[in-house]
Every structure is written in structure tokens, then in C-alpha cells.
Amino acid sequence: MWKCAEESRVVLLSWKARLIVRPRVVLMRSWSTFVAMPRIDIGVHKFRSSSQINLRTPSSTAVINPWREMDFKCSNISLWKEALSSYESRMSSMNDKKPNLASLDTFYRVELPALVHARDPNPYITRSELTSLMKWKLSRGKFRPRLLDFVSKLDEEVVKSASEKAFLSLPDLSSAVSELTVLKGIGPATASAVLAAYAPDVAPFMSDEAMEAVLGNSKVYSLKQYLVLADRLQMKAKELSSEDEIFTPSDVERALWSCAVGAKLSNELSTEKSDDGSKSTSRRKRKKSS
Numbered sequence: 001m002w003k004c005a006e007e008s009r010v011v012l013l014s015w016k017a018r019l020i021v022r023p024r025v026v027l028m029r030s031w032s033t034f035v036a037m038p039r040i041d042i043g044v045h046k047f048r049s050s051s052q053i054n055l056r057t058p059s060s061t062a063v064i065n066p067w068r069e070m071d072f073k074c075s076n077i078s079l080w081k082e083a084l085s086s087y088e089s090r091m092s093s094m095n096d097k098k099p100n101l102a103s104l105d106t107f108y109r110v111e112l113p114a115l116v117h118a119r120d121p122n123p124y125i126t127r128s129e130l131t132s133l134m135k136w137k138l139s140r141g142k143f144r145p146r147l148l149d150f151v152s153k154l155d156e157e158v159v160k161s162a163s164e165k166a167f168l169s170l171p172d173l174s175s176a177v178s179e180l181t182v183l184k185g186i187g188p189a190t191a192s193a194v195l196a197a198y199a200p201d202v203a204p205f206m207s208d209e210a211m212e213a214v215l216g217n218s219k220v221y222s223l224k225q226y227l228v229l230a231d232r233l234q235m236k237a238k239e240l241s242s243e244d245e246i247f248t249p250s251d252v253e254r255a256l257w258s259c260a261v262g263a264k265l266s267n268e269l270s271t272e273k274s275d276d277g278s279k280s281t282s283r284r285k286r287k288k289s290s
Contacts, residue, residue: 072213072236072256080240080247083255083262090261104136112197116167123198124164127156130194134185137193140257141208150185159183163194170195171202173230177223188226200250204233209260210253 074080091102112133116123125133134151138144166179173195180191188206195203204210206226211219214232218225233249240247 072232075239077240077242080252080255081245083259084251086262087254087258090258090265093265094261098139100135101139104132104139107132108136108193108197113200116198122164123167124160125194125197127151127154127159130154130159130163133193133197134190137190147185147190151183154183154185166191166195167198170199173203173227174223176203177226181223187221188223189221192226192230196250196253201248202234204230204249204253206230207253207257209257213256213260 091105094101112125112129115129116125131148131151134148138148162179162183166176169175169179176195177188177191180186180194181188186194192203192206196205206221206229208219210233211221211225211229214229215225230249233252236252237247237249240252
């Protein structure tokens with residue numbers, strides 16, 4: 001008497017062969033009646049490299065993205081250091097899409113702080129410097145050309161006066177941001193960039209990536225939201241700092257940006273490989289059918 005075997009699939013991989021046992025129900029004649037029974041197909045194939053074998057399991061198609069292992073709650077200092085140390089390489093990787101970003105970033109992180117601090121005890125920024133800062137901000141994030149137009153038309157003395165009052169208001173972030181937002185085209189996010197250039201240990205930049213990592217999908221660029229963001233980045237910087245190495249709130253923001261860009265690039269690469277694989281499979285199918 002024939003019995004129906006339970007549906008099962010056994011996959012055995014070895015260095016020489018791959019054995020696949022897969023039941024299929026067929027009809028067999030038993031004297032004068034037909035009885036349903038499972039048919040066992042056994043296929044033996046030469047073992048190939050992992051790149052040539054499709055195991056069709058979720059883990060085989062998933063791309064391991066190391067950048068996704070770190071989020072804002074992560075306390076692994078090594079991951080934070082890796083993300084921060086990769087900042088410049090992530091910046092360079094965007095040269096094709098944003099060719100001026102790397103040079104603008106060097107101006108913002110290296111040249112501008114030196115220029116402003118050279119004017120102590122009455123630091124300020126010029127309209128030209130503010131224009132370059134705005135170009136950096138718009139290149140690093142979402143491009144809004146109207147903001148650049150507003151800044152380029154600001155009065156030189158008004159920019160100097162507002163920025164000096166803002167810098168001297170630190171570490172009071174609320175007062176410092178308010179002094180800068182009187183300028184047309186300058187919101188809390190741009191104001192935070194100005195303050196971060198002068199005092200990265202107090203005022204982090206209000207980037208899209210930091211906002212999403214710390215506050216979720218909320219992108220309300222208000223003074224209230226910035227104060228919440230800055231407070232959390234300051235706390236994270238203290239958590240990551242030690243006697244041997246100091247993390248500033250701006251370091252935390254840059255690490256989050258680097259992590260987000262790394263994850264985006266990894267996903268794009270994964271999509272390109274998937275598309276290439278689909279095209280290759282489609283071409284093989286067309287060749288077989290012809």
C-alpha cells in the first residue's frame with residue numbers, strides 16, 4: 001500500500017555534490033486502480049562557487065550592511081569611531097553627484113573656524129563666508145536655491161553684527177540661534193551650522209541625517225527642535241568621550257551623517273547588483289528560448 005510522504009525538502013551541500021530531494025505527487029497504476037504517491041526526484045550537481053549557487057533563502061539575497069549596525073542608541077565606541085573616521089571618504093564618494101562638496105566641506109570644517117577664531121575676542125563672519133557656508137549646507141543636504149539668493153543680498157555690516165552677537169551669546173544656544181535668524185534666509189538649521197563652525201563642542205549642525213537618527217522622521221526645523229537635538233547630541237558626546245579621546249556633539253553629527261551616507265551607498269550598490277543579475281538571467285532565458 002502506498003502512503004503519501006509529508007512534504008519536505010532536504011538540501012545537502014558538500015565540496016563535491018549537491019543533493020536535492022524534493023517530493024512531487026504523481027499517479028501510478030496499481031493493477032486496475034490509480035493511486036496517488038510521492039515521486040522522489042534526486043539531482044546531483046557538481047559543486048560550484050557560492051557566487052554560482054542560488055540557495056533561494058532570505059539570507060542569501062540579503063546584503064549585510066555594516067553601517068546599519070550602528071544607530072543613535074549604539075554604545076559601541078569602535079563603530080562610532082569607524083563612522084567618524086570614514087567621514088571624508090564618504091564625502092569623496094559623492095564627487096560624481098556633487099563635485100564641489102568636498103572642497104566646500106574643507107572650507108567649512110578647516111578654513112572657516114580658523115578665520116572666525118582669528119577675530120577673537122569679537123568673532124564674526126562676513127557675508128562672503130556666510131555665502132560659502134550656505135553653499136556647503138545646501139550641497140550636503142537638500143538644495144534650496146532661494147536661500148542662497150537671500151544670503152548673497154544681505155548687508156555686510158548686518159551679517160557681521162548678527163554673527164558677533166550670536167557667538168558672544170554662547171553657550172546659550174537659544175539666544176545664539178535667535179540672533180542669527182533675524183537675517184533673511186537664515187533659519188535654525190543654517191544658524192546651527194554657523195555656530196558649529198565656531199563652537200563644535202557646544203553647537204552641533206542640525207542636519208537631516210542627525211534629525212532622522214535622533215528624532216525619527218520628524219523634520220520640523222524649529223528652534224525648539226534644535227534645542228532638543230543639540231541636548232541629545234551633547235549627551236551622546238559625553239557618553240562616548242573618555243580621557244584618551246574626546247567626542248564633540250559635532251563629531252556625533254558627522255558620524256551619523258557618515259553612517260547614513262554609507263548605508264545609502266551600500267543600498268544603491270546592492271540594487272545595481274540585483275538589477276545586473278536580473279538582466280543577466282533575462283538574457284540567458286532569451287537565448288534558451290531562441
